[in-house]
Amino acid sequence: MPRLTFWYEFASTYSYLSAMRIDAMAAQAGVEVTWQPFLLGPIFKAQGWSTSPFNIYPAKGRYMVRDISRIAAARGLAFHMPEPFPANGLKAARLAVLGMSEGWGARFSKAVFAAEFAQGVDIADDMALSQLLNGLGQDAHSALARSHEPLVKDRLRAATDAAEALGIFGAPAFVTPDNELFWGDDRLDQALAHAKKVS
Amino acid sequence: MPRLTFWYEFASTYSYLSAMRIDAMAAQAGVEVTWQPFLLGPIFKAQGWSTSPFNIYPAKGRYMVRDISRIAAARGLAFHMPEPFPANGLKAARLAVLGMSEGWGARFSKAVFAAEFAQGVDIADDMALSQLLNGLGQDAHSALARSHEPLVKDRLRAATDAAEALGIFGAPAFVTPDNELFWGDDRLDQALAHAKKVS
Numbered sequence: 072m073p074r075l076t077f078w079y080e081f082a083s084t085y086s087y088l089s090a091m092r093i094d095a096m097a098a099q100a101g102v103e104v105t106w107q108p109f110l111l112g113p114i115f116k117a118q119g120w121s122t123s124p125f126n127i128y129p130a131k132g133r134y135m136v137r138d139i140s141r142i143a144a145a146r147g148l149a150f151h152m153p154e155p156f157p158a159n160g161l162k163a164a165r166l167a168v169l170g171m172s173e174g175w176g177a178r179f180s181k182a183v184f185a186a187e188f189a190q191g192v193d194i195a196d197d198m199a200l201s202q203l204l205n206g207l208g209q210d211a212h213s214a215l216a217r218s219h220e221p222l223v224k225d226r227l228r229a230a231t232d233a234a235e236a237l238g239i240f241g242a243p244a245f246v247t248p249d250n251e252l253f254w255g256d257d258r259l260d261q262a263l264a265h266a267k268k269v270s
Numbered sequence: 271m272p273r274l275t276f277w278y279e280f281a282s283t284y285s286y287l288s289a290m291r292i293d294a295m296a297a298q299a300g301v302e303v304t305w306q307p308f309l310l311g312p313i314f315k316a317q318g319w320s321t322s323p324f325n326i327y328p329a330k331g332r333y334m335v336r337d338i339s340r341i342a343a344a345r346g347l348a349f350h351m352p353e354p355f356p357a358n359g360l361k362a363a364r365l366a367v368l369g370m371s372e373g374w375g376a377r378f379s380k381a382v383f384a385a386e387f388a389q390g391v392d393i394a395d396d397m398a399l400s401q402l403l404n405g406l407g408q409d410a411h412s413a414l415a416r417s418h419e420p421l422v423k424d425r426l427r428a429a430t431d432a433a434e435a436l437g438i439f440g441a442p443a444f445v446t447p448d449n450e451l452f453w454g455d456d457r458l459d460q461a462l463a464h465a466k467k468v469s
Binding site for chain 1: 317327329330332333336337340434437438439440450451452453456457460
């Protein structure tokens, strides 16, 4: 079966757009998707940025909000800019890494994106994350504790290093088994088509 | 008739993609396009950049070449990265501004883009620009001389100021009569649809 890895960061507005549609699109295309959380912070830092480029370059930031709002409206998605922006997605990313090894990572990730961008929830908040975990039938207290274990932290660090090695510089990104990189929600169709071509 | 302004910069790889298809797409959509050259240099400088972001951020630059190559191949377009990159498009932009007032600006702009990105011509070279002008039936010597007149220079400067005032931070950009901004070749469909909606 054709395969595609979906690299995403919880603070990323365009990752939200992809998270809300990738499973349905991949199923229709007959492509198996691996959800892969990573952190943009270290990659941005290596480029000399201490925050989102949408904060560093205000015209770009204002445009992004218009662009996402138009696309979300066309897709029937709610969209609100998180406060603060970018959200601190570290805890959510560690939980997602833990969830991937236990079979609930993709569902949790979608719940995080929807809470953050459709409902304005602060995803850095333990209470908010606990509610999302409970909603998925997970023991929130146990999951939060396990997400702080060195193995989970190391796995997230390794994923971020792997992203950088693949040439990833933003999110979302899609990578096919031949290491072809596609950047941005608007390249998802192309990425799925390429995954099928090389399978 | 619905209207759309196409803001482009001759050094911009994604502007090339749009220049090669916008007239056909706009005709099919029943939208009248105004070709509007401007300079990204002053806008980048205001953001603290002294060259293309594709040079400042190498991972982004490498990705851009892959991305454009894939899209160009899918559209049956030739694509070569100019040397040096970014090309100095000042002379070509002044000629395009002159040409707009005389009815040959869009044809000249398409010829410049094709020479630069399909044939590897250095568009900062007077001889190369003369050939393109002659190919359009223009007196190259006279056109080059007139393109250096203060009125032409002022018009290009005013266009660049207007671009910045519209919130333009990159190229290509598309602006509808209600000042809605669309950035990037991959937003051309959306921009045409919006132009029709608000006409």
